[in-house]
Amino acid sequence: MLVTSLGHAGLQIEYQGTRLQMDPWLSPTGAFQASWFQWPDNSHLIDQLEMPHAVAISHEHLDHVDAWWLGRLPRVTPVYVPRYPLSTLREKVLASGQTNIREVEAWTDVEVLPGIQLFFVPERSPMNHDSAMVVRSQASVLLNANDARLCPLQLHEIRAKVGHIDLLALQGAGASWYPMVYQYSNEQKKRLSYRKRMAKFAYVVQAVRAAEPDLVLPFAGPPAFLDTELFHLNNEMKEGIFPDHEQVAAWMQGQGYNNVRFLFPGDQLDLRTRAIARDPHWENFSYAERDFYLSAYADRRRDQIAAVKAEFPNPDYDLWTSFNIYFEKLLTFSPYFNQRIGMKVGFEITGPGGFNGAVDFRDDSFGVSRDLNGIEYKYTFESRWLPAILDQRIPWEDFLLSCRIQAWREPDVYNDYLLGLLKFADPQALAAVEAWERTPRGEETIMVRSGARTFEVQRFCPHAGQDLLEVGEILPGDVIRCNGHHFEFDLVSGTCTNGKTEALTTHLASGTTSKRAAKVP
Numbered sequence: 001m002l003v004t005s006l007g008h009a010g011l012q013i014e015y016q017g018t019r020l021q022m023d024p025w026l027s028p029t030g031a032f033q034a035s036w037f038q039w040p041d042n043s044h045l046i047d048q049l050e051m052p053h054a055v056a057i058s059h060e061h062l063d064h065v066d067a068w069w070l071g072r073l074p075r076v077t078p079v080y081v082p083r084y085p086l087s088t089l090r091e092k093v094l095a096s097g098q099t100n101i102r103e104v105e106a107w108t109d110v111e112v113l114p115g116i117q118l119f120f121v122p123e124r125s126p127m128n129h130d131s132a133m134v135v136r137s138q139a140s141v142l143l144n145a146n147d148a149r150l151c152p153l154q155l156h157e158i159r160a161k162v163g164h165i166d167l168l169a170l171q172g173a174g175a176s177w178y179p180m181v182y183q184y185s186n187e188q189k190k191r192l193s194y195r196k197r198m199a200k201f202a203y204v205v206q207a208v209r210a211a212e213p214d215l216v217l218p219f220a221g222p223p224a225f226l227d228t229e230l231f232h233l234n235n236e237m238k239e240g241i242f243p244d245h246e247q248v249a250a251w252m253q254g255q256g257y258n259n260v261r262f263l264f265p266g267d268q269l270d271l272r273t274r275a276i277a278r279d280p281h282w283e284n285f286s287y288a289e290r291d292f293y294l295s296a297y298a299d300r301r302r303d304q305i306a307a308v309k310a311e312f313p314n315p316d317y318d319l320w321t322s323f324n325i326y327f328e329k330l331l332t333f334s335p336y337f338n339q340r341i342g343m344k345v346g347f348e349i350t351g352p353g354g355f356n357g358a359v360d361f362r363d364d365s366f367g368v369s370r371d372l373n374g375i376e377y378k379y380t381f382e383s384r385w386l387p388a389i390l391d392q393r394i395p396w397e398d399f400l401l402s403c404r405i406q407a408w409r410e411p412d413v414y415n416d417y418l419l420g421l422l423k424f425a426d427p428q429a430l431a432a433v434e435a436w437e438r439t440p441r442g443e444e445t446i447m448v449r450s451g452a453r454t455f456e457v458q459r460f461c462p463h464a465g466q467d468l469l470e471v472g473e474i475l476p477g478d479v480i481r482c483n484g485h486h487f488e489f490d491l492v493s494g495t496c497t498n499g500k501t502e503a504l505t506t507h508l509a510s511g512t513t514s515k516r517a518a519k520v521p
């Protein structure tokens with residue numbers, strides 16, 4: 001099995017003369033309203049690549065589902081996608097003109113090429129529409145985890161199903177807008193970015209330990225920001241949330257892992273021999289010359305960026321009425337989400353047609369108003385983007401990922417339900433999350449020791465169900481952190497201290513049993 005990097009999260013599998021492309025992203029206008037671009041530039045592949053016989057797409061983010069590229073492929077090409085509670089991914093593929101879409105249930109094998117099987121493994125909670133893709137021939141297995149944060153249990157399950165993993169490809173630079181768009185001091189931002197980088201590195205190590213692959217391939221990020229308004233975000237590659245492949249590989253090597261490889265777009269790895277054939281295009285490329293390269297790259301994309309922004313002109317009408325209608329409707333979708341958001345959220349829409357408005361999710365003052373008093377969260381952005389958000393041409397999450405927004409919150413606590421409501425904006429998808437979260441998972445407990453005390457806590461994290469026996473970490477001050485998504489819980493009260501999610505079931509136990517040894521079924 002030959003694995004060719006297509007850049008970013010794109011991989012091509014070649015097997016006995018047939019080709020499968022996974023998450024190919026080659027659009028010359030990048031993604032997320034021309035804010036993200038492929039890093040490094042993979043456009044030399046556009047005219048080199050032969051047509052694939054099949055395509056697989058992991059999830060709905062536009063750096064994975066590229067309508068421009070899919071639109072160039074023959075209409076008979078089968079496009080395999082995981083079945084999610086919401087049809088957003090399917091609709092994004094349909095928008096490319098491709099209609100031969102095969103939705104596949106989790107863990108179900110499909111033969112995507114003669115002799116090549118594929119199955120998808122989604123994250124456990126339907127709050128996160130991310131899936132790993134496992135591709136195998138008789139001789140080799142590729143686990144393409146891309147952006148999916150599978151927990152150790154799932155990685156063990158994959159190993160139990162496939163036996164052995166030759167190559168684990170996973171993300172070393174997450175897709176996020178935090179903390180860059182938040183109103184923190186530069187010093188705070190730097191500290192939070194670095195913390196996020198290290199948390200991602202810790203996840204990579206955890207995943208590698210659980211999957212035990214022969215080789216590890218960091219990929220699926222970072223993006224390049226080429227619009228002059230966003231260019232400063234490239235600094236995140238230095239010490240922030242977007243480490244490049246070389247930095248991830250160097251860090252892993254520092255942890256004793258010598259099986260890390262990285263591929264430039266066009267490089268090819270033979271899974272049988274482990275040999276890498278380098279694309280001569282990169283002979284003179286070095287990440288050390290990143291600033292110079294990025295400036296030249298931005299010059300090459302200037303016209304495309306201007307053309308994309310021109311598709312979103314300043315509105316010549318007042319946007320308040322359509323905003324009001326949109327949120328009054330959204331408030332009817334899920335009392336469960338409304339209650340868990342439980343605060344007033346402000347919107348400062350600047351420019352022509354703009355306004356100050358607020359959406360109050362609290363029971364006693366529920367509704368949409370123009371009053372920003374008492375808000376705990378605020379989003380600020382230009383009015384040119386709002387019409388496309390309200391008529392659903394731009395999903396909220398895509399817009400947040402564009403980083404064309406500023407955010408503020410007080411208290412400084414992440415609210416997963418607010419993002420969930422905005423990104424799904426669909427009663428059925430919200431109901432799926434509610435049903436999953438209401439499914440009792442709290443009966444099984446583990447004992448954890450914090451200082452001199454021992455607590456009995458539920459084994460599976462109340463956020464998205466990861467196994468605290470595997471991903472829990474005890475912090476000073478009687479706190480347990482779930483390294484699934486880094487929510488922290490007070491061991492005494494069970495309250496989540498840095499985010500809005502259900503409390504952990506916990507109580508003080510007697511004895512001094514150690515965490516790992518004393519699982520209490």
Ligand code: FES
Nearest residue numbers: 461464482484485
């Ligand atoms: S599963 Fe998300 S923080 Fe625990």
